[in-house]
Amino acid sequence: MRKAALPDDRYPAVSDLRKRAYKRMPFFAWEYLDSGTGEEAAMHRNTDALGRITIMPHFMKGMIEPDISTELFGKTFSAPIGIAPIGYTSLMWPGGEQILAKTAKEKNIVHCLSTMAADTMENCGPISGDNGWFQLYPPKDPKIREDMIKRAKDSGYHTLVVTCDVPAPSMRERQRRAGISIPPKMTPTILYRVLKRPEWALRTLKRGRPTFANMVKYVGNGDGMNFNNIVDFVGSEMGACLDWDYLKEVRKLWDGPLVLKGVLSVEDAMQAVKIGCDGVWVSNHGGRQFEAAPAAIDTLADIKKAVGNKAKIIFCSGVRNANDILRAIALGADFVFMGRPFIYGIGALAEKGGDHVSDLLQADLINNMHQLGIETLEDVRKREVRVDNQVVALPK
Ligand SMILES: Cc1cc2nc3c(=O)[nH]c(=O)nc-3n(C[C@H](O)[C@H](O)[C@H](O)COP(=O)(O)O)c2cc1C
Numbered sequence: 001m002r003k004a005a006l007p008d009d010r011y012p013a014v015s016d017l018r019k020r021a022y023k024r025m026p027f028f029a030w031e032y033l034d035s036g037t038g039e040e041a042a043m044h045r046n047t048d049a050l051g052r053i054t055i056m057p058h059f060m061k062g063m064i065e066p067d068i069s070t071e072l073f074g075k076t077f078s079a080p081i082g083i084a085p086i087g088y089t090s091l092m093w094p095g096g097e098q099i100l101a102k103t104a105k106e107k108n109i110v111h112c113l114s115t116m117a118a119d120t121m122e123n124c125g126p127i128s129g130d131n132g133w134f135q136l137y138p139p140k141d142p143k144i145r146e147d148m149i150k151r152a153k154d155s156g157y158h159t160l161v162v163t164c165d166v167p168a169p170s171m172r173e174r175q176r177r178a179g180i181s182i183p184p185k186m187t188p189t190i191l192y193r194v195l196k197r198p199e200w201a202l203r204t205l206k207r208g209r210p211t212f213a214n215m216v217k218y219v220g221n222g223d224g225m226n227f228n229n230i231v232d233f234v235g236s237e238m239g240a241c242l243d244w245d246y247l248k249e250v251r252k253l254w255d256g257p258l259v260l261k262g263v264l265s266v267e268d269a270m271q272a273v274k275i276g277c278d279g280v281w282v283s284n285h286g287g288r289q290f291e292a293a294p295a296a297i298d299t300l301a302d303i304k305k306a307v308g309n310k311a312k313i314i315f316c317s318g319v320r321n322a323n324d325i326l327r328a329i330a331l332g333a334d335f336v337f338m339g340r341p342f343i344y345g346i347g348a349l350a351e352k353g354g355d356h357v358s359d360l361l362q363a364d365l366i367n368n369m370h371q372l373g374i375e376t377l378e379d380v381r382k383r384e385v386r387v388d389n390q391v392v393a394l395p396k
Contacts, residue, residue: 004363007356011348014320014341014357021347026193026200029092031178033343036287037170042295043287046318049295053327056384058373066369067376068362072312072335073159073257073278075130078108079362080325080377082337083354084286084316085135085161085261087116090210093346093353094203095119100342101127103354107362112161112337115148115238118210125155133159135261136250137166138242144218149253151214160254161281164242165262170289183227184209199350244271251276259314264299266306273310279334280307281314286339297328304332304395322364326372330380332395 011017022030036043070080083104089096097119104111105128112133113124125132134152139145152160179190194201204210212230219233220226251258259279260272269280282300284293296317304313315333319325325336338357345353374380381394 004367006363007352007359008349011356012360014344014360017341017344017348017353017357020349021344024197024200025092025347026190026197028178028180028184028190028193029200030347031174032088032180033092033340033347035172035174036291037172037289038291040174040287040291042284042289042291042293043318045295046284046287046297047320049297050318050320050324050327052388053297053330054386054389055323055326055330055372055380056386057371058383061373064370064373064375066366066374068365068369070335070377075158077110077131077335079358079365080329080333080335081358081361082110082112082133082314082316082335083342084283084337084339085112085114085117085163086339086343087114088118088210088212089114089343089346090118090207092343093350094200094207094210096343096346097124098127099346099351100354101125101132103342103358104128104131107355107358109358110159110335110337113157115214116212116234118213120213120216121152121155121157123213125152125157129156130158132157133161133259135161135163137163137238138246138250139218140237140241142249144237145249146253147218148214149250153254153256157256159257159259159279160250161259161261162242162247162250163261163285164268165264165283165285165289166239167242168240172288182231244275247272247275247277259312261314263303264294264296266302269303269307269311273307277311279312279314281316281337282333283316283337286317297331300328300331300333301392301395308396322361322368325361325365326368326377326380327385329377330383330385330394331392 068079070077083100097117101111101124111128112135114135115137134157219229257278259281260277261281263269263280284296312334314335315328316337319338328336342357345357
């Protein structure tokens with residue numbers, strides 16, 4: 001039997017990419033990426049809770065051929081893998097939005113571009129094509145909302161994701177300690193940190209200072225020259241207005257698949273389904289918003305039981321390898337996204353980083369299906385799953 005082939009054996013796990021990315025990003029960008037909120041209990045709870053789940057392997061299956069292709073919203077993907085929306089990606093690695101959009105197209109997975117990206121939907125949408133989703137933070141002004149949704153459609157985005165778990169900015173203590181400010185202030189410490197990362201510095205110099213590119217059009221004379229104005233605009237215009245009526249309006253404006261992201265309760269999931277969402281995205285924002293939030297994985301099975309087949313269940317928060325993907329699928333997910341792992345990838349390996357993460361997750365997934373003795377992803381739901389060694393009833 002042959003060993004699973006990886007694109008580069010020096011980085012066989014996301015943790016290897018994380019270590020290398022740390023050495024290549026300026027400290028403030030690293031802290032923006034790698035941190036949670038408060039004492040970071042929610043962030044650690046995500047990974048700890050996933051690690052407590054075991055899946056029983058069955059052996060003596062002879063030759064098996066695992067198939068990881070996955071159908072979602074009328075499209076067949078190579079694997080149930082998506083790149084979660086990450087605001088300001090180019091702060092962490094210059095040009096990151098386009099690198100990841102390209103990975104999505106080439107590897108046939110999903111890239112979800114954030115409203116707060118440092119590159120526009122017009123630039124990134126055509127690169128990801130129908131592998132691209134657009135994530136909307138709710139603008140207060142209905143005209144801007146309508147315009148952003150139209151721009152997403154015109155840029156070729158297939159699915160619209162509305163994020164509901166940022167009702168207010170979170171404390172993000174680690175980011176404050178690292179001196180992160182928007183707009184960025186060039187203090188001697190920040191300058192020193194930039195100079196210690198010459199490749200990042202040169203690429204940023206070439207690309208220009210990252211800005212909230214999707215917002216530029218709505219501020220001042222639309223040339224995006226005044227960063228302070230854009231930041232003021234984002235502070236006053238975005239968020240703190242989302243409710244079920246707002247979601248109903250979005251539903252009317254978007255005729256493609258619609259997903260509500262950041263759901264943790266059965267009640268919110270059911271309401272999203274009632275309003276006509278095609279997908280419910282179970283997530284606690286990677287532990288970045290509310291420190292007392294449950295681990296996202298601990299809420300998944302109940303949500304799947306309640307939603308059944310009325311909508312697709314999407315999952316993220318704490319996923320770091322293919323076994324985590326299998327754990328989430330066992331507990332009810334149809335598709336699994338990752339945030340930080342893909343950014344560790346581009347931080348570590350630049351243009352090759354997104355492809356590398358996708359390749360290693362897909363190889364890891366196939367390998368672990370061999371270990372489990374299953375040929376399709378749904379088969380994982382036929383295995384005994386335990387949490388803290390207690391057998392759990394899997395959702396049907
Ligand atoms: C640096 C960073 C920026 C993020 N920006 C956004 C965003 O703009 N919109 C959004 O819906 N979620 C955002 N998220 C949350 C991710 O989409 C995703 O839910 C989270 O990263 C999943 O957890 P993981 O990093 O453990 O995979 C961000 C996460 C990180 C780490």
